[in-house]
Amino acid sequence: MTLHQSQTRAANTSFEIVIAILILGLVASSLGQFVHHIRNGLDQRDVAQRIDFWLENVREELACQPPEKVSSDLVAEWPIPQDLSQRVEAPRLSASVKKIEHPLSALEITLSFHCRLSHQDVTPKTLTFWMADR
Amino acid sequence: MNKRDSLRKSPTVYSLRSGFGLLDMAAVLAGMSILISLCAIVLQWSMKTQSDTLTAFQLSQQLQMLVEQLRMDSQRAIGIQGIDSLVLVQDHGSQIEYRVLKSSVQRSLLDGNEREIGKQVWLLPLERIDYELDRSGQFPLIRFQLQFSSNSQPAILPLEIVSRISVDSLEELPNAQ
Numbered sequence: 001m002t003l004h005q006s007q008t009r010a011a012n013t014s015f016e017i018v019i020a021i022l023i024l025g026l027v028a029s030s031l032g033q034f035v036h037h038i039r040n041g042l043d044q045r046d047v048a049q050r051i052d053f054w055l056e057n058v059r060e061e062l063a064c065q066p067p068e069k070v071s072s073d074l075v076a077e078w079p080i081p082q083d084l085s086q087r088v089e090a091p092r093l094s095a096s097v098k099k100i101e102h103p104l105s106a107l108e109i110t111l112s113f114h115c116r117l118s119h120q121d122v123t124p125k126t127l128t129f130w131m132a133d134r
Numbered sequence: 135m136n137k138r139d140s141l142r143k144s145p146t147v148y149s150l151r152s153g154f155g156l157l158d159m160a161a162v163l164a165g166m167s168i169l170i171s172l173c174a175i176v177l178q179w180s181m182k183t184q185s186d187t188l189t190a191f192q193l194s195q196q197l198q199m200l201v202e203q204l205r206m207d208s209q210r211a212i213g214i215q216g217i218d219s220l221v222l223v224q225d226h227g228s229q230i231e232y233r234v235l236k237s238s239v240q241r242s243l244l245d246g247n248e249r250e251i252g253k254q255v256w257l258l259p260l261e262r263i264d265y266e267l268d269r270s271g272q273f274p275l276i277r278f279q280l281q282f283s284s285n286s287q288p289a290i291l292p293l294e295i296v297s298r299i300s301v302d303s304l305e306e307l308p309n310a311q
């Protein structure tokens with residue numbers, strides 16, 4: 001038999017098998033990473049919603065304070081709930097308190113929640129509200 | 135004898151195709167079985183994640199609506215009571231009752247004769263709603279503690295909702311036995 005008469009069916013070499021396994025492994029690993037990112041996203045969404053609820057809680061509590069007591073310093077010392085402080089890095093609450101006269105005499109308060117997630121600064125969540133200057 | 139038979143019998147015929155040894159085959163099979171198991175786990179995990187994503191999104195929306203409604207109702211309340219259910223008494227004699235049911239919360243609007251005139255349901259795995267009156271500030275506050283079922287999927291941590299009250303003092307009514 002001459003060489004050209006040998007079977008022409010191409011066989012898989014070990015190298016090809018290894019490459020195929022690597023590709024399969026890569027796809028599985030990418031899918032795993034993707035799922036992990038989705039889980040992280042869900043967790044961060046939950047944290048974001050809890051921050052919103054907490055900012056609204058702070059607004060309600062500040063509204064019960066006499067207006068002359070409301071200041072940036074008071075807000076800066078506001079205790080941060082444990083469930084938030086455990087889930088984000090370096091949580092901090094700040095506020096800007098401005099007195100406005102129009103359309104009525106009131107305090108314009110902007111609360112900002114600063115934190116870091118996965119070692120990165122995130123855009124602060126803010127809540128602006130007005131408090132009658134009674 | 136035809137040509138094919140003569141080729142088959144020829145001792146000088148070798149195939150250049152490199153085949154697998156038994157050891158190669160065993161190694162490849164072991165690798166494949168590990169990878170296929172891994173793929174199955176990842177696939178199952180991704181399907182669970184997809185289902186959790188939908189559930190979490192729905193829960194988040196339902197929770198947002200419940201919290202907004204609860205704040206709104208409690209801000210207008212003049213009285214509060216509750217053991218089995220939370221009842222917020224409104225100034226025009228009507229009552230709003232929050233009742234925790236199995237995997238849902240029902241808000242019923244009752245008129246002066248305690249007849250139900252409206253109902254709203256949120257699908258949330260809530261276990262109970264506790265409340266506490268805080269009179270330490272200039273105006274009273276109600277602190278609600280939403281406790282979620284421990285076996286809910288995905289797990290939800292307890293949530294505190296604070297609401298100020300528009301009236302100067304809130305009456306804490308005796309609980310109906």
